[in-house]
Amino acid sequence: MRLVIATCEVVYEGRLSARLPRAKRLLLVKADGSLSVHADDRAYKPLNWMSPPCTTEAYPDRWVVRNAKGETLTVGIDEIHLDVAHDLGFEPGLEKDGAEVGLQGLLADHPEAIEPGLVLVSREHETGIGPVDLLCHAPDGTFVAVEIKRRGEVDGVEQLTRYLELLAGDNRLRPLRGVLAAQKVTPQARRLAAGRGIGWVEVDYDRLRGLEPAIPTLF
Amino acid sequence: MRLVIATCEVVYEGRLSARLPRAKRLLLVKADGSLSVHADDRAYKPLNWMSPPCTTEAYPDRWVVRNAKGETLTVGIDEIHLDVAHDLGFEPGLEKDGAEVGLQGLLADHPEAIEPGLVLVSREHETGIGPVDLLCHAPDGTFVAVEIKRRGEVDGVEQLTRYLELLAGDNRLRPLRGVLAAQKVTPQARRLAAGRGIGWVEVDYDRLRGLEPAIPTLF
DNA sequence: GTAACCAGCCGCAAT
DNA sequence: ATTGCGGTTGGTTAC
Numbered sequence: 001m002r003l004v005i006a007t008c009e010v011v012y013e014g015r016l017s018a019r020l021p022r023a024k025r026l027l028l029v030k031a032d033g034s035l036s037v038h039a040d041d042r043a044y045k046p047l048n049w050m051s052p053p054c055t056t057e058a059y060p061d062r063w064v065v066r067n068a069k070g071e072t073l074t075v076g077i078d079e080i081h082l083d084v085a086h087d088l089g090f091e092p093g094l095e096k097d098g099a100e101v102g103l104q105g106l107l108a109d110h111p112e113a114i115e116p117g118l119v120l121v122s123r124e125h126e127t128g129i130g131p132v133d134l135l136c137h138a139p140d141g142t143f144v145a146v147e148i149k150r151r152g153e154v155d156g157v158e159q160l161t162r163y164l165e166l167l168a169g170d171n172r173l174r175p176l177r178g179v180l181a182a183q184k185v186t187p188q189a190r191r192l193a194a195g196r197g198i199g200w201v202e203v204d205y206d207r208l209r210g211l212e213p214a215i216p217t218l219f
Numbered sequence: 220m221r222l223v224i225a226t227c228e229v230v231y232e233g234r235l236s237a238r239l240p241r242a243k244r245l246l247l248v249k250a251d252g253s254l255s256v257h258a259d260d261r262a263y264k265p266l267n268w269m270s271p272p273c274t275t276e277a278y279p280d281r282w283v284v285r286n287a288k289g290e291t292l293t294v295g296i297d298e299i300h301l302d303v304a305h306d307l308g309f310e311p312g313l314e315k316d317g318a319e320v321g322l323q324g325l326l327a328d329h330p331e332a333i334e335p336g337l338v339l340v341s342r343e344h345e346t347g348i349g350p351v352d353l354l355c356h357a358p359d360g361t362f363v364a365v366e367i368k369r370r371g372e373v374d375g376v377e378q379l380t381r382y383l384e385l386l387a388g389d390n391r392l393r394p395l396r397g398v399l400a401a402q403k404v405t406p407q408a409r410r411l412a413a414g415r416g417i418g419w420v421e422v423d424y425d426r427l428r429g430l431e432p433a434i435p436t437l438f
Numbered sequence: 439g440t441a442a443c444c445a446g447c448c449g450c451a452a453t
Numbered sequence: 454a455t456t457g458c459g460g461t462t463g464g465t466t467a468c
Contacts, residue, residue, distance in 0.1 A: 001245060001259045003222055005305050015446040017316040024307045026220060028245075031259040039310040040220045040250040043270040044263070045463065047313050051262040051448080071446075082303060086224050088243045091258040094266050097236040102459080129407070130457085150459075153442080155374035162377075162411075186441065205234070234461040264448060270463080290461075369444075372457090405456070441468080448463105453456075 002029040005082040006075075010037050012048050014071025020047055022078060029056075031088070035065050035073060048073060104133055104148050106208045107181060111136050113208055114146060114181050114201055127166040130159075135173075143173045152182030152200060157192045164198075221248040224301040225294075229256050231267050233290030239266055241297060246282075248275075250307075254284050254292060267292060323352055323367050325427045326400060330355050332427055333365060333400050333420055346385040349378075354392075362392045371401030371419060376411045383417075 004027040010020035025047070026038040033054050036046035054067040065073040104123070111118040117139035124131035125145075134146035145167060147160040160178045167173055179199040180189065193200050223246040229239035244266070245257040252273050255265035273286040284292040323342070330337040336358035343350035344364075353365035364386060366379040379397045386392055398418040399408065412419050 001224075001257075003245070005220075005307070012446075018446085019314045019316070021311040021314070023309065023311055024305075025310075026222070026247075026305075026307070028257070028263075030257075030262070032262065034262040036263040038220075038247070038249075040307045041310065043249070043251065043253040043463075044247075044255040044265050044268045046263050047310075049263045049446085051446085082305060084301060084303075086243075086245075086301060088224070088245070088259040090242065091244075091260065091266075092240040092242055095238045095240070129410075150462095155377065158374060158377035188442075231461070237461080262448075268461080270461085407457075439468100442466090444465080445463085448460085450459085451457090453454100 001031060001088055002085040003027075003082065004029070004080060006077050007079040007081070008037075009076040009078070010048050011074045011076075012072070013074075014067075014069070018048060022076075024081065027075065035063070035075075037073075037075065102148075103150060103181070103183070103203065103205065103208075106205075106211075107146070107148060107203065108134060110208060110211055111146075113203055114179060115144070118144060127163045129162060129166065132160075132163045132167070141175070143176045145176060145178045147178065147180050149180070149182045152180050152185035152189050152202075154186075154189050154192050156180050156182065157189050157196065157198060160198060161196055220250060220307055221304040222246075222301065223248070223299060225299045226297040227256075228295040228297075229267050230293045230295075231269075231291070232293075233286075233288070237267060241295075243300065246294065254282070254294075256292075256294065322369060322400070322402070322422065322424065322427075325424075326365070326367060326422065327353060329427060330365075332422055333398060334363070337363065346382045348381060348385065351379075351382045351386070360394075362395045364395060364397045366397065366399050368399070368401045371399050371404035371408050371421075373405070373408050373411050375399050375401065376408050376415065376417060379417060380415055 006027055007024050009022045012018040028036045032052040034052045036049040038046045050065040050067060050073040054065050057064045062077055063075045108120055108123050111120045118136045121135045121137050123134055125135040132145045133148040136144040136146060138144050145163055147156050149156040157180060160180055164178045167176055179201060180193055181201050181203050183203055183205050185200045185202055190200055225246055226243050228241045231237045247255045251271040253271045255268040257265045269284040269286060269292040273284050276283045281296055282294045327339055327342050330339045337355045340354045340356050342353055344354040351364045352367040355363040355365060357363050364382055366375055368375040376399060379399055383397045386395055399412055400420050400422055402422055402424050404419045404421055409419055
């Protein structure tokens with residue numbers, strides 16, 4: 001990994017054209033060949049970058065980074081204020097929580113969080129154009145197709161609508177209704193769902209995770 | 220901006236739980252308060268991060284970064300190999316070109332790129348639930364509602380379907396059909412469109428931009 | 439502030 | 454390799 005702080009101008013020519021006027025910035029060169037140009041804001045997002053695989057040609061006054069598609073990132077370097085390189089060695093990698101990370105796994109284990117008394121019939125139930133996330137059975141005898149999204153927006157309602165149309169052909173699943181389950185459901189999605197007789201529910205993700213075995217902490 | 224290369228362990232407790240075992244990594248602290256933990260790969264994406272606004276408590280052996288939602292990023296520091304800080308000063312900001320213009324402006328100027336002989340009737344034609352991107356008139360006498368997406372996916376077809384349903388009530392626009400215009404149209408979207416009598420077209424963005432005035436380059 | 443939408447999205451898994 | 458899909462998506466703009 002090489003860290004350079006330089007006064008530079010940058011031009012990206014690729015899927016769009018972008019230009020950065022002269023200023024002092026961080027140039028981050030990783031072992032994978034990638035280059036990112038960072039300002040002192042925008043959190044982790046660089047102003048410009050080139051993802052690997054790409055190659056860099058270094059000239060005295062500028063670097064030209066190129067990828068296979070012919071996109072180029074050109075860094076015109078005026079002055080270098082810092083230039084250090086470090087070998088970071090092996091990266092053991094990120095361990096995300098061992099249990100189910102997503103909403104789907106949690107809701108599959110706790111369908112009663114969607115509606116009291118709901119029982120799971122199957123996960124990823126195939127419809128012909130794609131799987132519906134959960135298929136459940138309610139105490140009132142109806143089947144419930146559940147579409148799970150982190151953010152419940154109109155496209156989630158559209159997707160569920162299509163699934164319901166296709167599942168309507170299966171008379172083993174009658175009567176059938178749909179529910180959109182999400183951490184948050186937007187007003188637009190609520191309106192569209194209501195107009196189609198589709199239910200929605202906002203799920204408390206943190207509470208749901210609390211029902212799982214506690215997560216060992218390091219500190 | 221502060222750049223630290225350290226042997227460290229990292230724990231994130233927030234929307235999910237994640238742990239990074241001990242290894243040498245880059246800790247990037249920006250003036251906006253954000254912290255990102257970078258390995259020597261994954262292009263510009265950090266392994267872990269905390270976005271602003273957030274606050275950092277620094278102890279001799281660890282940093283604890285916290286945001287308003289109570290999410291924490293804890294960096295246990297074993298050894299520091301580099302620790303430099305630089306003031307980058309003012310960032311003039313990114314000047315994008317091409318993305319701002321968007322496909323819509325280009326296609327409004329060149330509707331013949333969607334279908335030969337197509338003529339623009341109006342842009343952002345209101346339907347009641349939102350505007351359809353372009354409304355055109357074809358040589359065969361039909362009206363064409365055009366939904367423009369950079370990437371043509373199923374939700375674009377769904378959106379256009381809803382617009383067509385609403386526009387069907389306007390008998391000044393008969394006969395009416397729909398076309399999805401995108402740089403790339405996914406197979407799923409093609410199938411769904413076909414099943415609804417909706418057309419689709421892939422637009423060559425670069426060629427279209429070539430019809431516009433050339434973009435001045437820096438180098 | 440919230441909601442809707444776009445991104446050079448990135449990155450992963452299944453096909 | 455491509456497609457589909459989620460992300461601690463992030464970020465911008467209209468409302």
